[in-house]
Amino acid sequence: MSQTTSAMTQIICAFCKGTGKDPFDLLSELAVCQVCGGRGKVEVKEPAIKCAFCKGTGVYHDTRVTCTVCNGKGMVTAPKGETTLCPECNGTGAAMDSGMPCLKCKGKGVISK
Ligand SMILES: [Zn+2]
């Protein structure tokens, strides 16, 4: 790793809430969290904002799979520059009709101005 990674911020893994274990015991009780690899922490590129689609939980709504927007981290990198609430999904990150991640903001809930 080079020194140029300073724009990364370390956060608690949302998917396992920092335990490092698979929160749903899908494979076995001892399975490590697939998001953080058991470290309990993940890195997100700055500026990081809470993932709108999963509301920072890292979980894809009512399923047991990782959020496809933040990859289970619970945080995503905000769009460059000034941002504004996504008019398509009203900042929820989810498309009104399908419930899938909003195409306009890619599930982040905000877009570049
Ligand atoms: Zn984890």
Ligand SMILES: [Zn+2]
């Ligand atoms: Zn998410």
Ligand SMILES: [Zn+2]
């Ligand atoms: Zn949107």
